[in-house]
Amino acid sequence: MAAGIGDAAAGRLIGLGMGPGDPELITLKAARLLASLPVIAHIHAETPEAGAAGPASGGEAGLARGIAGDLIRADATLIAIAMPMREDRAAGAAAYDAGAARIAGHLAEGHDVGVLCEGDPLTFGSFMYLAARLSGRFRIEVVPGITSMTAAAARLVLPLAARTDSLAIIPATLPEAELARRLDAADGAAFLKIGRHLAKLRRVLTAAGLADHAWYVEHATRPEERILKLSMLADDTAPYFSLILVHRRGEATR
Structure with a gap:
């Protein structure tokens, strides 16, 4: 999938489905891109409030970072996006805004950026919120993953x-x-x-x-x-x- 024409000289935003947990379920395409992409973004979940709806630790793309393991290019720049796991949606929106701004800087410099997503990027995936903020300005591609x-x-x-x-x-x-x-x-x-x-x-x-x-x-x-x-x-x-x-x-x- 590709969306958003954007500046041809700019980098691509690529959502990478990491699958549910077993590294052997990462697709060949996602593994190839992990070995070549110069910038990788992933989410690091903050400690949730009592009774919060989100995961207790790790976060969606935090877990995805663990699945990717050493498949990531050794000299890749890593962008860790801190995500508050709270009922308050405003806090999450602010985190996505900040993360998208950091990613945009690398894209504007012509660097492709891969966003790790546990499972599939477009099935309850955090990637879709980053893509919504960057669509139209940059080219967007998605590598589907096993849910x-x-x-x-x-x-x-x-x-x-x-x-x-x-x-x-x-x-x-x-x-x-x-x-x-x-x-x-x-x-x-x-x-x-x-x-x-x-x-x-x-x-x-x-x-x-x-x-x-x-x-x-x-x-x-x-x-x-x-x-x-x-x-x-x-x-x-x-x-x-x-x-x-x-x-x-x-x-x-x-």
Whole structure:
């Protein structure tokens, strides 16, 4: 994907999908670019406030930096963008503004800049907020990545959709009634950003008669990965980077 014509002499802003955690799931194209890009940007999450919706540590692109590891060009300039994990959206917007300004300086000098993004850059990815601020001024490209949702399905060998099925990607941060409404409209669903919303999701899935069909996955493909039926999960809360997969028939191919 490319967007924003921009100055032909300026550098390109490139969103790099790093996949869900296993470095072997980085695409060949992303690995090639990591070895050649002169500037790499990534997000470093600040300690969140109590009850914040975001991850407890690491941050999306902070984790992506760990996935990229030593694939990054040895002499690359690294831009760490501090991201406050708070309910206050103004603080996050200010961080994106500051990060975009720093990136713009390198782009204006003709340097390509890669932005690391866990999973896929355009699926709940921080990259899209930086791209929105720089679009029109600079050329933008995206290297897609494997999402945690598809990685979790692969680990379970669980089909997500078949034939005429509809599949909903639903953030667990939504109000309970809205979660139920969106679930009701779909054959299969992937609930993301579980965190402190686990109890709410249990209620929604139980009310829909789907609790026994639901699978819980945290940190998909990483060493600390955990997979089990939701009905077997005793925890009251979950990591931010966890998800639940469910299908009305138990699996899409039945």
